[in-house]
Amino acid sequence: MDFVKTALFKRHSNYSISVDEIGMKLDFVWAPYVLNLTHLLTDFKTKKKYPNVMVMGAGLWHMLHVSNPSDYELVLQTLKSSLVSLFPFSTDIANAYGIAEVVVMLVTTALVTLVMLLIWQTNLFMALCFPLLFGSIELIYFFVVLSKVMERGWLPLVFATFFLTVMYIWHYGNVLKYQSEVREKISMDFMIKLGSKLGTVRVLGTF
Numbered sequence: 001m002d003f004v005k006t007a008l009f010k011r012h013s014n015y016s017i018s019v020d021e022i023g024m025k026l027d028f029v030w031a032p033y034v035l036n037l038t039h040l041l042t043d044f045k046t047k048k049k050y051p052n053v054m055v056m057g058a059g060l061w062h063m064l065h066v067s068n069p070s071d072y073e074l075v076l077q078t079l080k081s082s083l084v085s086l087f088p089f090s091t092d093i094a095n096a097y098g099i100a101e102v103v104v105m106l107v108t109t110a111l112v113t114l115v116m117l118l119i120w121q122t123n124l125f126m127a128l129c130f131p132l133l134f135g136s137i138e139l140i141y142f143f144v145v146l147s148k149v150m151e152r153g154w155l156p157l158v159f160a161t162f163f164l165t166v167m168y169i170w171h172y173g174n175v176l177k178y179q180s181e182v183r184e185k186i187s188m189d190f191m192i193k194l195g196s197k198l199g200t201v202r203v204l205g206t207f
Helices: 034-047 058-065 071-084 091-118 123-181 188-198
Strands: 016-018 024-028
Touching: 034 071, 091 123
Parallel strands: none
Antiparallel strands: 016 024
């Protein structure tokens, strides 16, 4: 600590220290203004070199020396946009996830209604109250998230269409296979009649 004390507490300056024993490097970047932080994030994105942990602070210094409190909110929104664009996540993923989640909720409500009617033998009025209550709420959410389709919200719809097509082809192939097996099935009566003509002999101890 004595070795770094003089450099560590220098005001208004950058500082860097490496701990070779554990392979850790700490960088303190003097960026009192939001614009400094925005440039720092842009530099990270340009170099594609991201820190494992980053702690940022831009508060009183910027607010007191640059702008008034009312403008400070707008500046922080700019900083937030720069931060979101830095990391490998975006609102596109949130839009896609929102549509997928609401569709799952709608399908779950429909399936539970079928279970109530066919398995639990619930009263028809009670069974219809369930989708009317929950389905109406989910439909409201569904129409809201549909506005995000053009903002990468179409991604889960494409996946759903693809898997629906695969499952339909698989089901159609199974139906054709079953129909073919039924047509070509040899009846037991025909086998019994055919067996006597072929001279088959029943082995003792068998049916």
